[in-house]
Amino acid sequence: MKWETVIGLEVHTQLATQSKIFSGSSTAFGAAPNTQASAVDIALPGVLPVLNRGAVECAIKFGLAVGATLNRVNMFDRKNYFYPDLPKGYQISQLAKPIVEHGALKIMADGEEKTIRITRAHMEEDAGKSLHEDFHGMTGIDLNRAGTPLLEIVSEPDLRSSAEAVAYAKALHTLVTWIGICDGNMQEGSFRVDANVSVRPVGQAEFGTRREIKNLNSFRFLQQAIDYEAHWQIETLEDGGRIEQATVLFDPDTGETRMMRSKEDAHDYRYFPDPDLLPVKLDDAWIDRVRGALPELPAAMQARFVEQYGVTAYDAGILTGSRALADYFEAAAQVCGQGKLAANWVMGELSAALNKAELDIAASPVSAARLGALIGRIQDGTLSGKLAKQVFEGLWAGAGEVDAIIEARGLKQMSDSGELEKIVDDVLAANQKSVEEFRAGKDKAFNALVGQVMKASKGKANPTQVNELLKARLG
């Protein structure tokens, strides 16, 4: 039987606000345990939540960026359960009336564009952390993270493979960092993914029973977990078993998913509207102000790059993989006026060097302005591609401006034809054997002569010019 995998993702993005969603405490990562936990965060008796409008603004931005409906009146609910790192005994979240509904995000899957529907996105507070290590037989509680604002983004079950799920997660990651609502740091938990996975025979309309894989914090784990889970479900069904609805965890060490709790153990969260918070009202003025401050979005910029710089859609897709990369490319392209060449350099030499050094584009030792200047020198014939790579190495090493490096290292392409003619004549005189072979019809001999000329010029000769001169002399 042929099987189809059906996946929907729930992504928790930590919103990049300075302070928490319901208190004035800092959200900075890495502080000593419980030093960023105020009376409100640790839920002392009598304290009350006050909504951080910055978090609402992040949610509005996201809603606008995915073309969603913004609920003009949305509400906070309490999700009740006991856990030591949940200080109030309930999490403030949005159930019945989330701020964002009915959005969509386009992804590239197998070279085809596909639209993934976003069911909803809602604001909520994060819990603290339970620290099970270092406390022999006990558990430590760090409430620094308690109250950190999250936007939970829930997709429809529109994804059909782990590759699509990863493409969607990456597109979402690009978008939330692009519009500046999330720092995207997956190691620190700023972007966490839950995957709902089910399988069904190809052609069957109804969905299979799903299991939810919790808390995947890398794209690689997302892929591995879905692949394992789908495979496990298919095997189970083919062996005559049944899938029970459950929540599972992915173990990166074994590459397997294992049961965390079954549907029977599922909590009854006893949701009800939080009486401490008023409904959140969004007016047009607020939404318009946020819209006005939104940057050009990845999809729009991708289309513009194709149009304006003549790069392929595929390249434009890569160049808009992050806002920093896109901004870098555009700055370099503006300086040299050569979009395609700039794209090649950014995705080629520069990306390779950054990967090797494990650096982010934002930390590139070669600025966009200098790379643009370098490309300009190729375009005006000052540098050959080969020389340009040498100049690039100089730029990477911090040797200064492009022209200064060319000057200091004598890398300028030979433009004096008299000097080149002399070299050609010398080479011909010294390589009579090759000349004779060429005349005898061996084309290879010509290439050998070109190589000799380039070598004699220390690589500074313009290859086109060399070709022309040799042909004229041997003509």
Added chain:
Amino acid sequence: MSHADASLAALAAQLAGKAVSSRELTQHFLDRIAALNPTINAFVTVDAEKSLAEAADADALIASGQAGPLAGVPVAHKDIFCTDGWRTTCGSKMLADFVAPYDAHVIRRFKAAGLPSLGKTNMDEFAMGSSNETSYFGPVKNPWDTTRVPGGSSGGAAACIAARMAPAATGTDTGGSIRQPAAFAGVTGLKPTYGLVSRYGMIAFASSLDQAGPMAKSAEDCALLLNVMTGFDPNDSTSLERDKEDYARDLDRPLSGLRVGLPKEFFAEGLNAEVAAAVEAAVAELKKLGATTVEVSLANAGLAIPVYYVLAPAEASSNLSRFDGVRYGYRAPDYADLNDMYAKTRAQGFGAEVKRRILIGAYVLSHGYYDAYYLQAQKIRRLIAHDFAEAFKVCDVILGPTAPGTAFRLGEKSDDPVEMYLNDLYTIPANLAGLPGMSLPCGFDAQHLPIGLQLVGDYFSEAKMLNVAHQYQRVTDWHARRPEGLQ
């Protein structure tokens, strides 16, 4: 007149005129507390040193000439308000040793105005009760008859005023917790419009209903206290941003033309005949002052108790989840694992009434029951508010009894929760609608127990209600009487 019987205005005048210092005044009431509290049990925490230090600060404030109108007048605070450095128990074993590291907004306002604290008053556990018998610290005794309850949950506050252990006190009212004890103890108390007084630092029972208010010997005193207590607080999202008003501004206004609405449902079956007679006599008094009466109907008021006992426990079940033994408060000494720690801590830390309400609340919010109970109750809550809105089209203030009877005996109703809940029959509708309500003394029954008269006003009509009450108190002396045998 002694300090104990003096009005707040009189005390303030003596303080301002340096006839008495705040320290002397505070010491006077501390002495009365020391003498009477063993009998009445109105205070859970007294700390003379702290009170006198606050009084010394008040004296300095008065000397500086920067003092507000009530500076130096000592008051008692219900033990539901968090107080920096003073224990805050909320009447529970769960918080028996809890000292908050911060002051509630209301406490901050009193401190800023220079009113020293006389201590923390006893109350029903987590404000759940109508008799003060659910307190972990033992019941408060009614100063008019120490075999009887003072009402609840602000029973300590009402009793300490009646026994002249404090000139005034703060209270909170979720379903009648200011008004019913005020009625039982023969004092005046006001629950303001929801949102007028910040709830920050006031330990939550039912967030959508809880409201703090003043309790004192007279409407005039309540007006002056309300001036201190109200004001926008950015730390409470349900706090209302309004221009500051003087609640004493209309006290002396004549009542001619006042339209008093009498809800027929408040004079129906279940009302004690002596209470009915006293309330009717009060109506006659108001008519003499120029008021007219009109019958109004609060058709859904009869549903107020069932609605309240869905909504208040629902909110309470969630509000009280934070008392889990993890970060502060009581933790069971022995437990096997995390769930056992939760179970034992909460089983041992909460009293029976609190546990009953948590169970009710968790039940009505649970999957499959939410629509039938919680949502349905919310709908009826809106109908009750609508009834009031209709009534206020034809009257300025609604009048009736505060409670169906007078103070009952200790233990008399503590085994029958439903009988106990019926005590709040007349007070709960105002909480459900968010309207201001007040209780003032209007007579005594045959056993010489005080009877309370309730006024319910439209939103933000506190000044008018206080005006009506003050005018009534000018021509009557029920509010000025004090229990005998407590010297």
